[in-house]
Amino acid sequence: MATQYEIPVGAQHIALLEPLHFKFSTENEKIIDTTANVGYVHRGIELACCSKFKFRQVSFVVGRVCGLCSISHTTAYSQVAEKLLNLDIPIRAKYLRMLVIELDRIHSHLLCLSHVAENSGFEALFMKTMQYREFSMELLEAVCGNRIQYDFSIVGGVARDLKPAVANSILERLNHFKPQLNELVDIYENNWTLSLKNKGIGILTKEEAMRLNVVGPFARAAGLAVDVRDETEDLLPWKAVGYEMVTDTTGDVFARNMVRLREISVSMKIIENVINGLPESPLLIETKAFPEGEAVVRLEAPRGELMYYAKGNKTQVLERLKIKAPTFSNIPAMAETFKGNEYASAPAIIASYDPCLSCTAR
Amino acid sequence: MKTFFKAIGNLAKKPITTKYPFEPTFIPDDYRGLIGFNADLCIWCRRCEMACPPGAIVFSQAMDGQQTYHYNRAVCIYCSECVRSCPKEGAIFQTAQPAPCALKAENINNGWNKLFAESLESRNIYAAEKKRLTALKAAEAKAAKPSADSSEKSS
Protein backbone atom coordinates (compact mmCIF):
# COMPACT_ATOMS: atom_id res chain seq x y z
CA MET A 1 0.00 0.00 0.00
CA ALA A 2 1.40 3.40 -0.94
CA THR A 3 2.03 6.03 1.77
CA GLN A 4 1.24 9.67 1.04
CA TYR A 5 3.73 12.35 2.13
CA GLU A 6 3.80 16.11 1.82
CA ILE A 7 7.38 17.26 1.41
CA PRO A 8 8.29 20.95 1.19
CA VAL A 9 11.34 21.96 -0.82
CA GLY A 10 11.44 25.23 0.98
CA ALA A 11 12.73 28.64 0.34
CA GLN A 12 15.98 27.66 2.06
CA HIS A 13 17.34 24.46 0.59
CA ILE A 14 20.82 23.17 0.05
CA ALA A 15 20.21 22.27 -3.59
CA LEU A 16 18.48 25.49 -4.64
CA LEU A 17 20.23 28.55 -6.00
CA GLU A 18 17.06 30.63 -5.85
CA PRO A 19 14.44 31.14 -3.11
CA LEU A 20 11.65 29.04 -4.57
CA HIS A 21 9.09 27.05 -2.63
CA PHE A 22 7.47 23.83 -3.78
CA LYS A 23 5.26 21.53 -1.76
CA PHE A 24 5.28 18.03 -3.22
CA SER A 25 2.57 15.47 -2.53
CA THR A 26 4.29 12.14 -3.03
CA GLU A 27 3.24 8.53 -2.93
CA ASN A 28 6.22 6.56 -1.60
CA GLU A 29 8.87 8.19 -3.82
CA LYS A 30 6.90 9.32 -6.86
CA ILE A 31 5.62 12.89 -7.03
CA ILE A 32 1.95 13.22 -7.86
CA ASP A 33 1.15 16.89 -7.26
CA THR A 34 2.88 20.24 -6.66
CA THR A 35 1.99 23.67 -5.36
CA ALA A 36 4.36 26.59 -5.93
CA ASN A 37 4.96 29.81 -4.06
CA VAL A 38 7.18 32.64 -5.28
CA GLY A 39 7.55 36.11 -3.89
CA TYR A 40 10.37 35.74 -1.38
CA VAL A 41 12.37 38.50 -3.05
CA HIS A 42 9.63 40.94 -3.97
CA ARG A 43 11.14 44.42 -3.80
CA GLY A 44 8.45 46.59 -5.39
CA ILE A 45 10.51 47.62 -8.42
CA GLU A 46 7.52 48.38 -10.64
CA LEU A 47 6.14 50.79 -8.05
CA ALA A 48 9.53 52.47 -7.54
CA CYS A 49 10.01 53.00 -11.27
CA CYS A 50 6.66 54.80 -11.52
CA SER A 51 6.97 57.01 -8.46
CA LYS A 52 10.48 57.69 -7.27
CA PHE A 53 12.77 57.60 -10.32
CA LYS A 54 12.83 59.67 -13.48
CA PHE A 55 12.58 57.82 -16.76
CA ARG A 56 16.28 58.11 -17.59
CA GLN A 57 17.28 56.76 -14.19
CA VAL A 58 14.94 53.77 -14.51
CA SER A 59 17.40 51.91 -16.76
CA PHE A 60 19.83 51.72 -13.85
CA VAL A 61 17.15 50.62 -11.40
CA VAL A 62 15.88 47.92 -13.74
CA GLY A 63 19.38 46.53 -14.33
CA ARG A 64 19.39 45.56 -10.68
CA VAL A 65 16.30 43.35 -10.95
CA CYS A 66 18.52 40.38 -11.78
CA GLY A 67 22.23 39.72 -11.54
CA LEU A 68 22.51 37.15 -14.30
CA CYS A 69 20.51 38.81 -17.04
CA SER A 70 21.19 42.42 -16.13
CA ILE A 71 21.94 43.47 -19.71
CA SER A 72 18.64 42.04 -20.94
CA HIS A 73 16.65 44.21 -18.56
CA THR A 74 18.57 47.43 -19.28
CA THR A 75 18.44 46.87 -23.03
CA ALA A 76 14.74 46.00 -23.06
CA TYR A 77 13.89 49.08 -20.98
CA SER A 78 16.07 51.32 -23.15
CA GLN A 79 14.29 49.97 -26.23
CA VAL A 80 10.82 50.59 -24.81
CA ALA A 81 11.77 54.12 -23.71
CA GLU A 82 13.20 54.78 -27.18
CA LYS A 83 9.91 53.65 -28.70
CA LEU A 84 8.02 56.06 -26.44
CA LEU A 85 10.37 58.87 -27.49
CA ASN A 86 10.41 57.86 -31.20
CA LEU A 87 14.19 57.56 -31.29
CA ASP A 88 16.25 55.50 -33.71
CA ILE A 89 19.61 54.66 -32.17
CA PRO A 90 22.90 54.61 -34.13
CA ILE A 91 24.02 51.29 -35.69
CA ARG A 92 27.20 50.97 -33.62
CA ALA A 93 25.18 51.09 -30.42
CA LYS A 94 22.99 48.24 -31.74
CA TYR A 95 26.02 46.06 -32.49
CA LEU A 96 27.60 46.75 -29.10
CA ARG A 97 24.35 45.85 -27.35
CA MET A 98 24.27 42.53 -29.23
CA LEU A 99 27.90 41.85 -28.25
CA VAL A 100 27.24 42.23 -24.53
CA ILE A 101 23.96 40.27 -24.73
CA GLU A 102 25.78 37.30 -26.25
CA LEU A 103 28.69 37.45 -23.79
CA ASP A 104 26.11 37.48 -21.01
CA ARG A 105 24.38 34.45 -22.55
CA ILE A 106 27.64 32.47 -22.47
CA HIS A 107 28.28 33.10 -18.81
CA SER A 108 24.68 32.46 -17.81
CA HIS A 109 24.43 29.13 -19.67
CA LEU A 110 27.73 27.92 -18.18
CA LEU A 111 26.42 28.77 -14.71
CA CYS A 112 23.23 26.80 -15.30
CA LEU A 113 25.11 23.79 -16.68
CA SER A 114 27.46 23.72 -13.71
CA HIS A 115 24.49 23.84 -11.36
CA VAL A 116 22.80 20.91 -13.12
CA ALA A 117 26.03 18.92 -12.78
CA GLU A 118 26.25 19.74 -9.09
CA ASN A 119 22.66 18.74 -8.41
CA SER A 120 23.20 15.48 -10.28
CA GLY A 121 26.03 14.73 -7.88
CA PHE A 122 28.99 15.38 -10.20
CA GLU A 123 30.94 17.97 -8.20
CA ALA A 124 34.14 17.72 -10.25
CA LEU A 125 32.27 18.76 -13.41
CA PHE A 126 30.70 21.65 -11.51
CA MET A 127 34.17 22.92 -10.59
CA LYS A 128 35.51 22.44 -14.12
CA THR A 129 32.63 24.34 -15.76
CA MET A 130 33.02 27.19 -13.28
CA GLN A 131 36.74 27.34 -14.05
CA TYR A 132 36.04 27.59 -17.78
CA ARG A 133 33.40 30.28 -17.15
CA GLU A 134 35.88 32.66 -15.53
CA PHE A 135 37.16 34.04 -18.86
CA SER A 136 33.75 35.42 -19.76
CA MET A 137 33.52 37.37 -16.50
CA GLU A 138 36.92 38.94 -17.17
CA LEU A 139 35.89 39.85 -20.73
CA LEU A 140 32.69 41.46 -19.45
CA GLU A 141 34.74 43.44 -16.96
CA ALA A 142 37.02 44.66 -19.74
CA VAL A 143 34.07 45.69 -21.97
CA CYS A 144 31.55 47.08 -19.47
CA GLY A 145 33.64 47.90 -16.43
CA ASN A 146 31.96 45.49 -14.04
CA ARG A 147 31.53 41.72 -13.70
CA ILE A 148 27.83 41.68 -12.90
CA GLN A 149 25.86 44.95 -13.00
CA TYR A 150 26.86 46.34 -16.36
CA ASP A 151 24.96 49.68 -16.65
CA PHE A 152 25.80 49.44 -20.33
CA SER A 153 22.61 50.33 -22.22
CA ILE A 154 21.14 53.74 -21.52
CA VAL A 155 18.18 55.51 -23.09
CA GLY A 156 19.51 56.63 -26.46
CA GLY A 157 22.43 54.24 -26.97
CA VAL A 158 25.29 52.74 -24.99
CA ALA A 159 27.53 54.18 -22.32
CA ARG A 160 31.04 52.99 -23.32
CA ASP A 161 32.90 52.23 -26.53
CA LEU A 162 34.80 49.07 -27.48
CA LYS A 163 38.54 49.68 -27.66
CA PRO A 164 40.55 47.76 -30.34
CA ALA A 165 42.82 46.16 -27.69
CA VAL A 166 39.78 44.79 -25.85
CA ALA A 167 38.29 43.52 -29.14
CA ASN A 168 41.50 41.61 -29.92
CA SER A 169 41.62 40.09 -26.45
CA ILE A 170 37.99 38.92 -26.85
CA LEU A 171 38.80 37.09 -30.10
CA GLU A 172 41.95 35.58 -28.58
CA ARG A 173 40.23 34.25 -25.49
CA LEU A 174 37.32 32.84 -27.48
CA ASN A 175 39.83 30.83 -29.53
CA HIS A 176 41.35 29.60 -26.29
CA PHE A 177 37.88 28.57 -25.04
CA LYS A 178 36.86 26.52 -28.12
CA PRO A 179 38.73 23.29 -27.19
CA GLN A 180 37.52 23.69 -23.61
CA LEU A 181 33.91 23.84 -24.86
CA ASN A 182 34.45 20.68 -26.93
CA GLU A 183 35.74 18.94 -23.83
CA LEU A 184 32.61 19.97 -21.89
CA VAL A 185 30.30 18.80 -24.69
CA ASP A 186 32.08 15.46 -24.68
CA ILE A 187 31.55 14.95 -20.96
CA TYR A 188 27.92 16.15 -20.85
CA GLU A 189 27.00 13.98 -23.82
CA ASN A 190 28.90 10.75 -23.25
CA ASN A 191 29.44 10.35 -19.52
CA TRP A 192 27.46 7.29 -18.42
CA THR A 193 26.79 8.16 -14.76
CA LEU A 194 25.60 11.67 -15.67
CA SER A 195 23.21 10.24 -18.24
CA LEU A 196 21.58 8.03 -15.62
CA LYS A 197 20.58 11.18 -13.77
CA ASN A 198 19.67 13.26 -16.81
CA LYS A 199 18.20 11.07 -19.56
CA GLY A 200 14.47 10.49 -19.35
CA ILE A 201 14.07 12.78 -16.32
CA GLY A 202 11.68 15.71 -16.26
CA ILE A 203 10.20 15.20 -19.72
CA LEU A 204 8.02 17.90 -21.30
CA THR A 205 6.42 17.02 -24.65
CA LYS A 206 5.91 19.48 -27.49
CA GLU A 207 2.11 19.50 -27.10
CA GLU A 208 2.38 20.23 -23.42
CA ALA A 209 4.90 22.99 -24.16
CA MET A 210 2.46 24.66 -26.56
CA ARG A 211 -0.47 24.27 -24.19
CA LEU A 212 1.43 25.75 -21.24
CA ASN A 213 3.14 28.58 -23.16
CA VAL A 214 6.74 27.88 -22.16
CA VAL A 215 9.66 29.97 -23.34
CA GLY A 216 13.42 29.77 -23.67
CA PRO A 217 15.74 26.73 -23.81
CA PHE A 218 13.06 24.85 -21.84
CA ALA A 219 10.75 25.08 -24.88
CA ARG A 220 13.42 24.62 -27.53
CA ALA A 221 14.55 21.35 -25.95
CA ALA A 222 10.98 20.03 -26.30
CA GLY A 223 10.91 20.76 -30.00
CA LEU A 224 9.00 24.07 -29.93
CA ALA A 225 10.97 26.41 -32.18
CA VAL A 226 10.34 29.72 -30.42
CA ASP A 227 13.07 32.33 -29.97
CA VAL A 228 12.57 36.09 -29.91
CA ARG A 229 15.79 36.63 -31.86
CA ASP A 230 14.20 34.78 -34.75
CA GLU A 231 11.05 36.92 -34.65
CA THR A 232 12.16 40.51 -34.11
CA GLU A 233 14.43 42.09 -36.66
CA ASP A 234 13.44 45.73 -36.36
CA LEU A 235 15.27 46.60 -33.15
CA LEU A 236 18.46 44.52 -33.29
CA PRO A 237 19.78 42.86 -36.52
CA TRP A 238 20.27 39.28 -35.27
CA LYS A 239 20.13 37.44 -38.61
CA ALA A 240 22.74 39.78 -40.10
CA VAL A 241 25.32 38.59 -37.56
CA GLY A 242 24.72 34.88 -37.99
CA TYR A 243 22.03 33.86 -35.53
CA GLU A 244 20.72 30.27 -35.83
CA MET A 245 17.92 28.50 -33.97
CA VAL A 246 18.90 25.49 -31.83
CA THR A 247 16.28 22.85 -30.99
CA ASP A 248 16.11 19.30 -29.74
CA THR A 249 13.34 16.71 -29.62
CA THR A 250 13.30 14.73 -26.39
CA GLY A 251 12.49 17.44 -23.83
CA ASP A 252 14.31 15.94 -20.86
CA VAL A 253 17.18 17.33 -18.75
CA PHE A 254 19.76 15.87 -21.15
CA ALA A 255 18.17 17.67 -24.12
CA ARG A 256 18.20 20.99 -22.24
CA ASN A 257 21.91 20.61 -21.48
CA MET A 258 22.66 19.93 -25.14
CA VAL A 259 20.58 22.92 -26.28
CA ARG A 260 22.46 25.23 -23.92
CA LEU A 261 25.87 23.93 -25.03
CA ARG A 262 25.00 24.40 -28.70
CA GLU A 263 23.68 27.90 -27.97
CA ILE A 264 27.05 28.78 -26.44
CA SER A 265 28.80 27.93 -29.71
CA VAL A 266 26.22 29.97 -31.70
CA SER A 267 26.88 32.90 -29.34
CA MET A 268 30.62 32.65 -29.92
CA LYS A 269 30.06 32.83 -33.68
CA ILE A 270 27.80 35.90 -33.28
CA ILE A 271 30.44 37.65 -31.13
CA GLU A 272 33.13 37.05 -33.75
CA ASN A 273 30.88 38.39 -36.53
CA VAL A 274 29.99 41.48 -34.49
CA ILE A 275 33.62 42.34 -33.75
CA ASN A 276 34.80 41.75 -37.29
CA GLY A 277 31.96 43.78 -38.81
CA LEU A 278 31.56 46.62 -36.26
CA PRO A 279 30.39 49.80 -38.10
CA GLU A 280 31.50 53.33 -37.26
CA SER A 281 28.91 55.76 -35.91
CA PRO A 282 28.22 57.80 -32.76
CA LEU A 283 27.29 55.94 -29.62
CA LEU A 284 24.46 58.02 -28.22
CA ILE A 285 21.56 60.10 -29.47
CA GLU A 286 20.32 63.00 -27.37
CA THR A 287 16.79 64.28 -27.05
CA LYS A 288 14.89 66.67 -24.80
CA ALA A 289 11.44 65.12 -25.27
CA PHE A 290 9.38 63.28 -22.68
CA PRO A 291 7.90 59.82 -23.18
CA GLU A 292 4.23 59.53 -24.15
CA GLY A 293 1.99 56.73 -25.36
CA GLU A 294 2.29 52.97 -24.85
CA ALA A 295 4.84 50.49 -26.14
CA VAL A 296 5.72 46.81 -25.87
CA VAL A 297 9.18 45.31 -26.39
CA ARG A 298 10.28 41.65 -26.31
CA LEU A 299 13.89 40.47 -25.93
CA GLU A 300 15.58 37.07 -25.61
CA ALA A 301 17.19 36.83 -22.18
CA PRO A 302 19.30 33.70 -21.49
CA ARG A 303 16.25 32.08 -19.87
CA GLY A 304 13.63 32.95 -22.45
CA GLU A 305 11.41 35.76 -23.61
CA LEU A 306 11.47 38.97 -21.58
CA MET A 307 8.63 41.44 -22.16
CA TYR A 308 8.39 45.11 -21.16
CA TYR A 309 5.29 47.30 -21.34
CA ALA A 310 5.56 51.03 -20.60
CA LYS A 311 3.10 53.91 -20.59
CA GLY A 312 4.20 57.51 -20.48
CA ASN A 313 2.27 60.71 -19.85
CA LYS A 314 4.64 63.45 -21.07
CA THR A 315 6.30 63.94 -17.66
CA GLN A 316 9.64 62.89 -16.25
CA VAL A 317 8.08 59.94 -14.39
CA LEU A 318 6.50 56.99 -16.20
CA GLU A 319 2.89 56.13 -15.57
CA ARG A 320 3.11 52.32 -15.67
CA LEU A 321 5.89 49.81 -16.22
CA LYS A 322 5.17 46.10 -16.45
CA ILE A 323 7.96 43.51 -16.57
CA LYS A 324 7.31 39.89 -17.52
CA ALA A 325 10.24 37.63 -16.71
CA PRO A 326 10.85 34.34 -18.60
CA THR A 327 10.71 32.25 -15.44
CA PHE A 328 7.26 33.70 -14.72
CA SER A 329 5.94 32.06 -17.90
CA ASN A 330 7.60 28.75 -17.05
CA ILE A 331 6.11 28.26 -13.57
CA PRO A 332 2.95 26.36 -14.66
CA ALA A 333 5.02 24.02 -16.85
CA MET A 334 7.42 23.53 -13.98
CA ALA A 335 4.64 22.32 -11.73
CA GLU A 336 3.56 19.86 -14.47
CA THR A 337 6.99 18.36 -15.24
CA PHE A 338 7.46 17.14 -11.71
CA LYS A 339 4.56 14.70 -11.91
CA GLY A 340 5.59 11.08 -12.31
CA ASN A 341 9.23 11.62 -11.42
CA GLU A 342 11.04 10.44 -8.35
CA TYR A 343 11.59 12.86 -5.52
CA ALA A 344 15.38 12.46 -5.70
CA SER A 345 15.46 13.95 -9.22
CA ALA A 346 13.68 17.12 -8.11
CA PRO A 347 16.89 19.18 -7.57
CA ALA A 348 18.24 18.26 -11.02
CA ILE A 349 14.92 19.20 -12.67
CA ILE A 350 14.77 22.53 -10.87
CA ALA A 351 18.34 23.31 -11.91
CA SER A 352 17.75 22.37 -15.54
CA TYR A 353 14.73 24.65 -15.67
CA ASP A 354 17.14 27.47 -14.70
CA PRO A 355 14.90 29.59 -12.48
CA CYS A 356 15.70 33.20 -11.82
CA LEU A 357 13.48 34.26 -8.97
CA SER A 358 14.81 37.79 -8.77
CA CYS A 359 13.29 38.47 -12.19
CA THR A 360 10.05 36.67 -11.36
CA ALA A 361 9.15 38.33 -8.09
CA ARG A 362 10.45 41.80 -8.64
CA MET B 1 36.73 6.32 -17.05
CA LYS B 2 38.41 9.16 -18.92
CA THR B 3 37.02 11.72 -16.49
CA PHE B 4 38.23 9.66 -13.54
CA PHE B 5 41.84 9.72 -14.78
CA LYS B 6 41.57 13.43 -15.54
CA ALA B 7 40.34 14.07 -12.00
CA ILE B 8 43.30 12.09 -10.59
CA GLY B 9 45.64 14.07 -12.85
CA ASN B 10 44.28 17.34 -11.43
CA LEU B 11 45.77 16.44 -8.06
CA ALA B 12 49.23 17.08 -9.50
CA LYS B 13 48.41 20.54 -10.93
CA LYS B 14 48.44 23.75 -8.91
CA PRO B 15 45.17 25.52 -8.03
CA ILE B 16 43.78 28.20 -10.32
CA THR B 17 42.23 30.44 -7.66
CA THR B 18 43.56 33.97 -7.20
CA LYS B 19 43.94 34.66 -3.48
CA TYR B 20 42.38 38.11 -3.62
CA PRO B 21 42.97 40.43 -1.61
CA PHE B 22 46.36 39.01 -0.76
CA GLU B 23 47.25 38.75 -4.45
CA PRO B 24 46.45 41.61 -6.82
CA THR B 25 43.60 41.17 -9.27
CA PHE B 26 43.22 42.60 -12.76
CA ILE B 27 42.19 46.32 -12.86
CA PRO B 28 41.83 47.78 -16.40
CA ASP B 29 42.87 51.41 -16.99
CA ASP B 30 39.30 52.51 -17.79
CA TYR B 31 37.96 50.99 -14.59
CA ARG B 32 34.77 52.65 -13.29
CA GLY B 33 36.24 54.30 -10.18
CA LEU B 34 35.57 57.24 -7.87
CA ILE B 35 34.01 60.47 -9.15
CA GLY B 36 36.25 63.55 -8.99
CA PHE B 37 35.18 67.21 -8.90
CA ASN B 38 36.90 70.44 -9.91
CA ALA B 39 35.31 73.42 -8.15
CA ASP B 40 37.08 76.00 -10.36
CA LEU B 41 35.34 74.80 -13.53
CA CYS B 42 31.89 74.11 -12.08
CA ILE B 43 29.07 76.52 -13.00
CA TRP B 44 26.80 75.30 -10.16
CA CYS B 45 23.86 74.33 -12.37
CA ARG B 46 23.21 71.16 -10.28
CA ARG B 47 22.41 69.02 -13.31
CA CYS B 48 24.59 66.21 -11.93
CA GLU B 49 22.49 66.15 -8.77
CA MET B 50 19.26 65.86 -10.80
CA ALA B 51 20.67 63.10 -13.04
CA CYS B 52 22.18 60.88 -10.33
CA PRO B 53 19.99 57.74 -9.99
CA PRO B 54 20.69 56.83 -6.33
CA GLY B 55 21.15 60.42 -5.11
CA ALA B 56 24.86 60.33 -4.24
CA ILE B 57 25.57 64.00 -5.06
CA VAL B 58 24.06 66.97 -3.23
CA PHE B 59 24.85 70.68 -3.16
CA SER B 60 24.36 72.80 -0.03
CA GLN B 61 24.19 76.59 -0.11
CA ALA B 62 25.51 79.12 2.42
CA MET B 63 23.79 82.43 3.13
CA ASP B 64 26.17 84.36 0.85
CA GLY B 65 25.15 82.18 -2.15
CA GLN B 66 28.28 80.00 -2.34
CA GLN B 67 27.46 76.32 -3.04
CA THR B 68 29.41 73.30 -1.72
CA TYR B 69 29.61 69.87 -3.38
CA HIS B 70 29.04 66.71 -1.33
CA TYR B 71 29.55 63.16 -2.65
CA ASN B 72 29.00 59.77 -1.03
CA ARG B 73 31.11 56.91 -2.40
CA ALA B 74 28.98 54.22 -0.74
CA VAL B 75 25.69 55.31 -2.34
CA CYS B 76 27.26 55.92 -5.76
CA ILE B 77 26.81 53.20 -8.41
CA TYR B 78 29.66 54.50 -10.66
CA CYS B 79 27.40 54.73 -13.71
CA SER B 80 28.86 58.14 -14.79
CA GLU B 81 25.45 59.67 -15.59
CA CYS B 82 26.69 62.81 -13.79
CA VAL B 83 29.68 63.04 -16.15
CA ARG B 84 27.40 62.73 -19.19
CA SER B 85 24.93 65.35 -17.95
CA CYS B 86 27.52 68.02 -17.04
CA PRO B 87 27.53 70.93 -19.59
CA LYS B 88 31.08 72.01 -18.69
CA GLU B 89 33.75 69.47 -19.63
CA GLY B 90 36.18 68.64 -16.83
CA ALA B 91 34.14 69.93 -13.89
CA ILE B 92 33.10 66.39 -12.91
CA PHE B 93 34.94 63.29 -14.13
CA GLN B 94 35.46 59.61 -13.34
CA THR B 95 38.85 58.36 -12.14
CA ALA B 96 40.15 54.78 -12.29
CA GLN B 97 40.68 54.52 -8.56
CA PRO B 98 38.67 51.83 -6.72
CA ALA B 99 36.66 53.13 -3.78
CA PRO B 100 38.14 52.36 -0.34
CA CYS B 101 36.04 50.60 2.27
CA ALA B 102 33.91 52.66 4.63
CA LEU B 103 34.71 52.59 8.35
CA LYS B 104 32.15 52.78 11.13
CA ALA B 105 33.54 56.11 12.32
CA GLU B 106 32.59 57.78 9.05
CA ASN B 107 28.86 57.13 9.67
CA ILE B 108 28.42 56.94 5.93
CA ASN B 109 24.73 55.94 5.82
CA ASN B 110 22.85 57.81 8.54
CA GLY B 111 25.26 60.73 8.41
CA TRP B 112 24.60 61.08 4.67
CA ASN B 113 20.82 61.04 5.12
CA LYS B 114 21.14 63.88 7.62
CA LEU B 115 23.53 65.81 5.35
CA PHE B 116 21.20 65.38 2.37
CA ALA B 117 18.20 66.73 4.27
CA GLU B 118 20.23 69.64 5.68
CA SER B 119 21.59 70.58 2.24
CA LEU B 120 18.14 70.71 0.66
CA GLU B 121 16.92 72.75 3.64
CA SER B 122 19.84 75.20 3.32
CA ARG B 123 18.94 75.78 -0.33
CA ASN B 124 15.31 76.41 0.60
CA ILE B 125 16.37 78.87 3.33
CA TYR B 126 18.65 80.75 0.92
CA ALA B 127 15.93 80.95 -1.75
CA ALA B 128 13.35 82.22 0.78
CA GLU B 129 15.79 84.84 2.09
CA LYS B 130 16.63 86.02 -1.43
CA LYS B 131 12.94 86.32 -2.27
CA ARG B 132 12.33 88.35 0.90
CA LEU B 133 15.22 90.72 0.13
CA THR B 134 14.04 91.19 -3.46
CA ALA B 135 10.49 91.97 -2.28
CA LEU B 136 11.88 94.45 0.27
CA LYS B 137 13.96 96.23 -2.35
CA ALA B 138 11.01 96.43 -4.73
CA ALA B 139 8.82 97.91 -1.96
CA GLU B 140 11.54 100.48 -1.10
CA ALA B 141 11.92 101.49 -4.74
CA LYS B 142 8.17 101.93 -5.06
CA ALA B 143 8.03 104.06 -1.84
CA ALA B 144 10.92 106.28 -3.07
CA LYS B 145 9.26 107.00 -6.45
CA PRO B 146 6.13 109.04 -5.43
CA SER B 147 8.24 111.29 -3.07
CA ALA B 148 10.55 112.08 -6.04
CA ASP B 149 7.45 112.93 -8.14
CA SER B 150 5.98 115.22 -5.44
CA SER B 151 9.35 117.04 -4.93
CA GLU B 152 9.48 117.65 -8.72
CA LYS B 153 5.95 119.07 -8.73
CA SER B 154 6.59 121.46 -5.85
CA SER B 155 9.80 122.93 -7.36
Added chain:
Amino acid sequence: MKKIETSLDNLQTDIGEFYKPNRHHFMVMNAVDLGVDNMELQWFFCDYVHPCEVTVFSAQTSPKVTIPSIKKIVASAWVAEAELVDLMNINIDGAQKGFVLEPDFESGPLRKNK
Protein backbone atom coordinates in the same frame (compact mmCIF):
# COMPACT_ATOMS: atom_id res chain seq x y z
CA MET C 1 1.02 46.33 -31.26
CA LYS C 2 -2.59 45.63 -32.23
CA LYS C 3 -5.13 46.67 -29.63
CA ILE C 4 -8.60 45.04 -29.53
CA GLU C 5 -11.22 46.60 -27.29
CA THR C 6 -13.40 44.18 -25.41
CA SER C 7 -15.50 44.16 -22.26
CA LEU C 8 -15.74 41.87 -19.27
CA ASP C 9 -18.93 40.22 -20.57
CA ASN C 10 -17.48 39.38 -23.97
CA LEU C 11 -14.01 38.53 -22.64
CA GLN C 12 -14.26 34.76 -22.58
CA THR C 13 -15.94 34.50 -25.99
CA ASP C 14 -13.49 36.91 -27.63
CA ILE C 15 -10.37 35.24 -26.28
CA GLY C 16 -11.87 31.79 -26.81
CA GLU C 17 -12.37 32.51 -30.51
CA PHE C 18 -8.96 34.12 -30.92
CA TYR C 19 -6.60 31.80 -29.02
CA LYS C 20 -5.27 28.71 -30.77
CA PRO C 21 -2.66 26.79 -28.70
CA ASN C 22 -0.51 25.85 -31.66
CA ARG C 23 -0.42 29.36 -33.07
CA HIS C 24 -0.69 31.86 -30.19
CA HIS C 25 1.33 32.37 -27.06
CA PHE C 26 -0.12 34.03 -23.97
CA MET C 27 2.43 36.39 -22.44
CA VAL C 28 0.98 38.16 -19.42
CA MET C 29 -2.01 40.01 -17.98
CA ASN C 30 -1.57 43.62 -16.89
CA ALA C 31 -3.62 46.31 -15.14
CA VAL C 32 -3.16 50.09 -15.37
CA ASP C 33 -4.75 52.24 -12.70
CA LEU C 34 -6.35 55.18 -14.54
CA GLY C 35 -7.50 57.11 -11.50
CA VAL C 36 -10.73 57.35 -9.61
CA ASP C 37 -12.44 53.95 -9.70
CA ASN C 38 -11.32 53.17 -13.23
CA MET C 39 -8.85 50.54 -14.32
CA GLU C 40 -7.72 49.23 -17.69
CA LEU C 41 -7.02 45.49 -17.93
CA GLN C 42 -4.85 44.12 -20.71
CA TRP C 43 -4.18 40.59 -21.96
CA PHE C 44 -1.06 40.22 -24.15
CA PHE C 45 -0.74 37.54 -26.82
CA CYS C 46 1.89 36.96 -29.47
CA ASP C 47 2.24 34.68 -32.53
CA TYR C 48 4.47 31.79 -33.44
CA VAL C 49 4.64 33.00 -37.06
CA HIS C 50 7.15 35.47 -38.45
CA PRO C 51 7.12 38.44 -38.21
CA CYS C 52 5.48 38.14 -34.84
CA GLU C 53 2.69 40.53 -33.91
CA VAL C 54 1.65 41.44 -30.36
CA THR C 55 -2.15 41.46 -29.86
CA VAL C 56 -3.59 43.19 -26.80
CA PHE C 57 -7.15 42.67 -25.53
CA SER C 58 -8.09 45.68 -23.43
CA ALA C 59 -11.11 46.24 -21.14
CA GLN C 60 -11.92 49.18 -18.90
CA THR C 61 -13.74 48.50 -15.68
CA SER C 62 -14.12 49.48 -12.06
CA PRO C 63 -11.74 47.65 -9.72
CA LYS C 64 -14.59 46.54 -7.46
CA VAL C 65 -16.14 44.16 -10.02
CA THR C 66 -15.23 40.46 -10.12
CA ILE C 67 -13.27 39.81 -13.29
CA PRO C 68 -13.81 36.52 -15.14
CA SER C 69 -10.83 34.21 -15.37
CA ILE C 70 -9.43 32.80 -18.63
CA LYS C 71 -7.89 29.74 -16.96
CA LYS C 72 -10.16 27.35 -18.86
CA ILE C 73 -9.03 28.74 -22.22
CA VAL C 74 -5.35 29.39 -21.45
CA ALA C 75 -3.94 26.87 -18.99
CA SER C 76 -1.00 28.95 -17.83
CA ALA C 77 -2.91 32.14 -16.99
CA TRP C 78 -3.28 31.39 -13.28
CA VAL C 79 0.16 32.80 -12.50
CA ALA C 80 -0.49 36.23 -14.03
CA GLU C 81 -3.92 36.45 -12.39
CA ALA C 82 -2.57 35.51 -8.95
CA GLU C 83 0.08 38.23 -9.18
CA LEU C 84 -2.41 40.96 -10.13
CA VAL C 85 -4.80 39.97 -7.36
CA ASP C 86 -2.00 40.60 -4.87
CA LEU C 87 -0.50 43.74 -6.32
CA MET C 88 -3.61 45.57 -7.50
CA ASN C 89 -6.21 44.40 -4.98
CA ILE C 90 -8.77 43.29 -7.57
CA ASN C 91 -11.00 40.22 -7.60
CA ILE C 92 -10.47 37.57 -10.22
CA ASP C 93 -12.70 34.54 -10.24
CA GLY C 94 -10.81 31.64 -8.66
CA ALA C 95 -7.50 33.36 -7.86
CA GLN C 96 -6.14 33.16 -4.33
CA LYS C 97 -4.16 35.82 -2.52
CA GLY C 98 -0.68 35.11 -1.22
CA PHE C 99 1.24 34.11 -4.32
CA VAL C 100 3.59 37.11 -4.47
CA LEU C 101 2.92 38.94 -1.22
CA GLU C 102 2.07 37.54 2.20
CA PRO C 103 -1.62 36.59 2.50
CA ASP C 104 -2.28 39.03 5.34
CA PHE C 105 -0.50 41.99 3.74
CA GLU C 106 -2.63 45.09 3.15
CA SER C 107 -3.17 44.48 -0.53
CA GLY C 108 -2.85 46.72 -3.55
CA PRO C 109 0.50 48.53 -3.32
CA LEU C 110 0.43 49.46 -7.00
CA ARG C 111 -2.82 51.41 -6.81
CA LYS C 112 -2.64 55.16 -7.28
CA ASN C 113 -5.12 56.44 -4.76
CA LYS C 114 -2.67 56.25 -1.87
